[in-house]
Amino acid sequence: MRAPVAASSTAVEQQGGTAVVRLKGELTIPHARALRRQLRALTRRPHLREVTLDFSGAERVDSSGIAVVSLTRRELERRGVKLELSALDERQRAAFERLGRAPAAPQADADAVPPGRIERMGERVLAGLEGARAFLGLVAETLRQTAALLGRRARLPAGAVSGQIATMGADGVPIIALLSCMLGTTIAFQTITQLERFGAGVFVADAVGLSMVRELSPLISAMILTGRTGAAIAAELGTMRVRSEIDALSVMGISPVRFLIVPRILAITVAGPALTLVSMAVAISGGMLIADAVLDMPPSAFWVRVTERVSMGDFAHGFGKSFVFSWIVGFSGSHLGMRAGGDASSVGAAATRTVVTGISLIILVDAIFATVSSLGGHP
């Protein structure tokens, strides 16, 4: 604010139990802090019965001045001291009359008792259950709409799926290829240095092929998919929710699930596994290059070992997982986006939660896959 023009100063005259405060200058925001300090000191004086604020020397009074006076009044009244205002001009009187009748203290909601710890815990459990129920409802509705689509009883918005595949899949190829290449070469380097000590360097092909195809390619693709696509779905749907666009679809009688979610789920079902294939191919090529450079192992020999060691079952394991991971990403993004609240921060929260939930679920499901397949006899 502006520098004080004429610093307000007050003179206090006390005679017995009666004090008169002669206010001077402006009672405005730049001076309010000083005024508050002076009046507060006054309220602590002993043996007061009555205080008069004399406005004859006061100039402009704004909301802050009124607030300081009404705070002082309450503090004095609590001690049984009366506060009088005198010599107000017409505008000052109007200001005090119109603004000064604030209810005592900022009143909290009387009926809202802050919930206890157990109550909050219970609320969170219930909210979690409700969220899970809504999530399953969304999955069921998506399956139903997809079935209707396949039975030609419903149509998709024109061009929706192909556009989505382009942004989810094709645009993601460079980053997936880069990361997978680095991953493949790193694994190749690491295993070669270990295996060379036993003269078993050729097994690098087994290591790269098996680890990428069974585990790392599906996982790295799903991670990138969560960060790029899952968050984007959540933010997009969340923004549409905030701007009432989803309500607009509903009131038109158009299913938001069919219009918005089915195309995204179909697109991610194509894009996710496709990216995983890209990742596998690039990672194995990377390993191949390193084996060639470090071990003088010709790429053809590398490839023969990979095809001998990585069975169709291993490939199906990895490729199958990529479908499940894609659905996890697609459905969690859709679910959290659709449930975004009415404000800007809820969109950001939906995107963040999608990434965290997506990655956690993907690793959990991956662990389940590993356990089940090892019980089934695979290494």
Added chain:
Amino acid sequence: MTARAAAPLLECRDVSVGYDRPILEHVDLRVEAGEIVALLGGSGSGKSTLLRAFTGLLPPLAGEILLFGQSLYELSLEDRRRLLQRTGTAFQQEALFSSMSVEENIALPLRELTDLPGKVIREMVAMRLAAVGLSGYGPRPPASLSGGQRKRIALARASILDPALIFCDEPSAGLDPSVAASIDETMVMFRDALGLTLIVVTHELESIRAIADRGVMLGRGSVLAQGTIDELSESRDPTVYQFFHRISDDALGELPEAPAASEPPAAPPPTAPAASVRDADRRPGTPQA
């Protein structure tokens, strides 16, 4: 207020505003301390664009805007910010921060721009909430309020620093009559009790008549007329006449060429804006329903 000297709070000198092409040209106006000025005009007449120029959001294409006697767009960013701190703006879309509660929204300018103690800030916020009739709504998130309540909170936030000049963009548009009336009363109270000046963009006829000391009518790319509301409602300019007498373009039919500029207010009513039968009862000179 030091600015209450001779200089007007806001002055436009031959201002043109617009984005690529000008929407308004040759705007000249002055706003004096302690008045409520209504910026009037139909949809798309440039009211909100002009308001954006006043509030430092849109540099004019030509001309000069003086706020408190200083040329707004010739100041450094820091000085302009300091000047704008003496104004308050209530946006048409409220622009309340959704991550904060209602009271945090209202307290924000106080917390950021003043050194007031927390207790005084809380008291001021409670006073403002009471003034706009929403005591007890402080802890709520803005998203839980109705449109009219949010408009009132926006007005409370815009006025919390007691700025010398408040801009309100359609403060009562789309609200029910009683809520609109209470917003009007709040604005008049700010003028009478706190001596604030308000520039209100609106096209609500009733509210214009209730609050405005003066009106500035925009249309056809410039200022059509300005003066007291009575003067404006007697203007001979066809657009102004149409606005104040609620005549649609269709009902107006084909007008003769518009008069050159705003005529003296005491001039006789315009000669028949239309020849159609159904608006005959709205002809000037006949009593209004």
